[in-house]
Amino acid sequence: MRFVEKTVAGIDITQERISIALLKLGKNGPKLIKSVVAAVPAGAIKDGNIADAVLLSKAIREMKVRNRIWTNRAAVSLFAKPVVMQMIEMPKQMPPNLTQFVNGEMKHCAAMPSGDIVLDYCSVGSNKRSADKKVLAAAAETKKVTELVNVLGRAGFSAEVVEPAILSYLRAISDKKIGGRSGCNVLVAVLRENSLTLCVLRNGIVDFIRTKEVRQKSNSGDLCGWLADELAEIQKFYSVEVVDNTGKWEITVFADTAQLPQDAEGILKSKIQAVSLQVRTSKDAYLDTIVSGQTAVSPVAVGLAVNLLAAQQDDIRLNLMPPQIAQIREAKRDMMVAAIVVAATLLLMVLAVAAPAYMINKLSGNTSGKVARVSVRNTDKMVEKNQHLDGKLQVLSDRLDSIAKISASHSDVNWVQLFINIRNATPASVRIVGLSCPDGQRIQIDGLALSNDAVNLFVSSLEKSPGISTVTLLESSNQEGQKGFINYQISCKLGVKKGKEDNVS
Numbered sequence: 169m170r171f172v173e174k175t176v177a178g179i180d181i182t183q184e185r186i187s188i189a190l191l192k193l194g195k196n197g198p199k200l201i202k203s204v205v206a207a208v209p210a211g212a213i214k215d216g217n218i219a220d221a222v223l224l225s226k227a228i229r230e231m232k233v234r235n236r237i238w239t240n241r242a243a244v245s246l247f248a249k250p251v252v253m254q255m256i257e258m259p260k261q262m263p264p265n266l267t268q269f270v271n272g273e274m275k276h277c278a279a280m281p282s283g284d285i286v287l288d289y290c291s292v293g294s295n296k297r298s299a300d301k302k303v304l305a306a307a308a309e310t311k312k313v314t315e316l317v318n319v320l321g322r323a324g325f326s327a328e329v330v331e332p333a334i335l336s337y338l339r340a341i342s343d344k345k346i347g348g349r350s351g352c353n354v355l356v357a358v359l360r361e362n363s364l365t366l367c368v369l370r371n372g373i374v375d376f377i378r379t380k381e382v383r384q385k386s387n388s389g390d391l392c393g394w395l396a397d398e399l400a401e402i403q404k405f406y407s408v409e410v411v412d413n414t415g416k417w418e419i420t421v422f423a424d425t426a427q428l429p430q431d432a433e434g435i436l437k438s439k440i441q442a443v444s445l446q447v448r449t450s451k452d453a454y455l456d457t458i459v460s461g462q463t464a465v466s467p468v469a470v471g472l473a474v475n476l477l478a479a480q481q482d483d484i485r486l487n488l489m490p491p492q493i494a495q496i497r498e499a500k501r502d503m504m505v506a507a508i509v510v511a512a513t514l515l516l517m518v519l520a521v522a523a524p525a526y527m528i529n530k531l532s533g534n535t536s537g538k539v540a541r542v543s544v545r546n547t548d549k550m551v552e553k554n555q556h557l558d559g560k561l562q563v564l565s566d567r568l569d570s571i572a573k574i575s576a577s578h579s580d581v582n583w584v585q586l587f588i589n590i591r592n593a594t595p596a597s598v599r600i601v602g603l604s605c606p607d608g609q610r611i612q613i614d615g616l617a618l619s620n621d622a623v624n625l626f627v628s629s630l631e632k633s634p635g636i637s638t639v640t641l642l643e644s645s646n647q648e649g650q651k652g653f654i655n656y657q658i659s660c661k662l663g664v665k666k667g668k669e670d671n672v673s
Contacts, residue, residue, distance in 0.1 A: 175201070177242040177325065178472030180333065182424060183213055183361050186228060187466035190237055191459070191473035198458060198477050203465035204235045216249035216361055217312060221319050228323035243329035243472035244320060245336060246488055248312035252277050253332060255377050256303040274307050284310040288486045292374050304374060306332050306486050314490050329475055330488045334358055334365045334377070336471030337422060340457040352416040352443055355402060357395065360424040364395070366402055374484055376402070392432050395421070396439040417442040422467070423449050586635045593629035597622040610661050617654040620644055630660055637663035
């Protein structure tokens with residue numbers, strides 16, 4: 169059972185900067201305890217994608233160490249291009265395989281790459297009327313998302329959630345600008361990098377979402393005019409196509425890295441009819457978050473951390489964590505369990521020298537004492553207890569005999585050092601899920617690898633390990649149901665050494 173950490177990190181990565189928000193779950197909800205912002209190193213990111221993973225990972229690790237951020241749990245904004253987000257209306261008759269249906273709809277998008285993609289979706293709309301139901305889906309290239317998660321892993325963070333920035337931003341401001349409002353359509357526009365994401369919420373529910381690329385503008389005034397046209401187009405669509413439209417709008421524009429003019433709010437108000445219209449930048453956007461009043465921080469980073477701390481069943485959540493990474497992490501947990509079992513076995517082997525006689529004598533003495541104290545009227549209970557103790561003695565004796573056979577078959581092997589050598593020989597792309605010693609002369613290793621080259625590298629490393637004379641690859645094949653993984657089985661014959669100085673040490 170894993171203890172739930174009360175402190176988590178939200179990591180927002182853009183073309184220009186890295187923002188980390190550290191939140192702690194308190195009695196009154198999430199509390200911001202630390203925020204860190206640093207510039208992206210030159211050459212680490214290019215055109216919205218990671219160009220130098222090592223350089224970016226080093227920068228994030230330095231932020232973590234320098235600011236004493238000890239937590240490992242993290243959620244990260246989806247940093248990759250292209251990213252496709254789409255609102256899909258459900259047909260009257262629900263498809264039998266919803267995942268297959270959504271995947272087919274997303275592949276129709278021209279911006280979606282033809283290669284391997286990672287996709288996630290969630291339902292939105294009324295729970296009472298199925299005709300109102302929609303699905304919000306997001307997709308990106310698996311390779312790019314995997315690279316992002318690996319960058320955080322090398323930096324000391326274990327990413328559990330990879331989420332589109334717009335959803336994190338909505339979560340960060342929902343309490344003050346969305347959840348408490350009624351009677352108006354809420355239009356949120358987020359300018360990040362070279363893209364504009366427009367999102368409409370009605371009665372607190374996402375009703376429309378669209379992402380557009382921002383074409384190069386000659387000046388900030390042109391950008392502001394183009395933004396006003398996009399907002400007006402959304403209003404016009406709802407006035408014509410939506411029957412129960414209220415006609416009232418509350419608009420929030422968050423310009424993350426885009427350069428809007430200083431009087432952008434005034435320009436937009438002169439062109440857009442709205443009950444309320446605000447323009448926020450990275451300098452004051454944190455004032456709208458649920459941790460407002462603290463130091464300046466990315467609202468996206470706040471929303472990411474809140475995702476891990478205060479999950480709500482009715483909240484929109486997408487997680488584009490590649491399934492391959494989840495499978496590797498599961499294999500790691502199995503490997504840890506196997507290591508614990510091996511450690512317990514070694515402990516029993518150490519105790520096998522002196523403990524058996526002591527334990528058997530103690531149990532026998534306890535049994536004799538109990539027999540002497542039992543009265544004639546409790547004869548049945550005495551017999552039952554003796555049978556229970558005899559069973560325990562038999563199990564203990566059998567277990568000690570098994571351990572003694574393994575130890576006696578190769579008494580010249582330093583088992584502790586042998587297991588350390590095997591661990592040191594294991595490449596990063598190989599996972600051990602099972603260790604066994606079937607006959608005392610060989611160690612059998614079972615596990616998963618990302619490629620046959622990784623398996624061959626593991627075999628070569630084992631052949632160089634002290635205490636192992638020969639290494640035989642018994643099996644190396646694709647594992648059914650585990651796309652991209654190699655199932656391997658290796659047999660290692662223990663080398664017989666003469667003299668203590670030749671032992672594995």
